[in-house]
Amino acid sequence: METMKFVHLTDTHMNAPGKxxxxxxxxxxDKVKMTFRHLQETGVAPEFVVITGDLAHEGDAEDYAYIRTLLDEGSALIGAPVYVVLGNHDHRPAFRSGFLGELPTEEPYYYAHDIQGLRLIGLNSQIPGKHNGRIDEEQLAWLKAQLETPAPKGTIIALHHPLMGVIGMPGDHLMENRDEILKAISGTDVVGVLAGHVHSNNVGVQQGILNVAATGTAFSGEMADKEHYRMVDFSGYNVVTVNEEGLAVQTVVLPTSNAEYFRFPIAALAAQH
Ligand SMILES: [Fe+2]
Ligand SMILES: [Fe+2]
Known part of the structure; x- marks a missing residue:
């Protein structure tokens, strides 16, 4: 199998200028612009880029139109398509009208793309008005039907809320029905599950499948002390390589200051993240 390389970004939390x-x-x-410049300058040459949600921070259609333009420019710069999924800070109607140019409906956004034999499945784990995630029944049935036929190079699942538990994250902040999802993908051709939401780098294996929850492209989150959490100017992206040996993930750290943006009590985490 020829080696395939792609880039995983997450949690860009963008807004249009002046908001x-x-x-x-x-x-x-600006972090996203920096990321695409870094990809271009370092010659990573990925086949595609996937962004696992929180594209906007409570954005409206204008924000999503701006994000679309910015990602189209990034895509042109590195010569690779950009795929996205939605996170808890995204809004389906604004995304549909501003980003996709469609009617502003609450229709969940999910898809499967064949990229030179690798299947990329993007899922919509975002539930309108909530922080935690869920893959609804209809989507789960669709996922199972997709996975009945294996792809030549296997399947990557991209979604916002991680399937694994993450230290420091309250359980109600993560995926509600992760057991159901794990059951649906176990024993299939799924080789990796890529997520975000937690704004820190986490790697795990569940039922033999690699799970990655990557740090935010916009910022990272970490414990400041026993009672406070803080958001810091730390950004990165993951370069994922797929070949017959399996999957490899390289974390690239961007030149950022590590300065604190702000901090808040742990108890307020669900409201801030
Ligand atoms: Fe986020
Ligand atoms: Fe999130």
Whole structure:
């Protein structure tokens, strides 16, 4: 099998320039521009880029139109398509109209793409108005039907909420029905599950499948002390390699300051993240 390489970004939390809001003042779209420049300058040459949600930070259609333009420019710069999934800070109607140019409906956004024999499945784990995630019945049935036929190079699942438990994250912050999802993908051709949401680098194996929850492209989160959590200016991306030996993930750290953006009590984590 020929080696295939792609890039996993997550949690870009972008807004259009000049917007008000908790995170808008940090101009986090600049991090995404920096990421694409870094990819181009270092010659990574991925086959594609996938972004696992929280594309916008409580964005409206204008934000998503801006994000679309920015990602199209990034895609042109590195000569690779960009695929996205939705996170808890995304809004389906604004995404559908601003990003996809479709009617602003609450229709979940999920898909399967064949990329030179590798199947990329993007799932919609975002539930309108909630922080935690769930793959609904219809989507789960669709996923099972997709996986009945293996892909030549296997399947990568991209979704926002990780399937594995992550230290420091309250259980109600993660995937509600992860057991059901794990059951659906176990024994299939799924080789990796890529997620975000937690804004820190986490790697695990569940039922023989590699699970990765990557740090945020916009910022990272970490414990500041026993009672506080903080968001810091730390960004990175993962380069994922797939070949007959399996899957390899390289974390690339971008040149950021590590300075604290803000901190808050752990108890408020669900409201802030
Ligand atoms: Fe996030
Ligand atoms: Fe999130």
């Amino acid at each position: 008000d809001g908790l995170l808008a003042k940090f101009n986090l779209a």
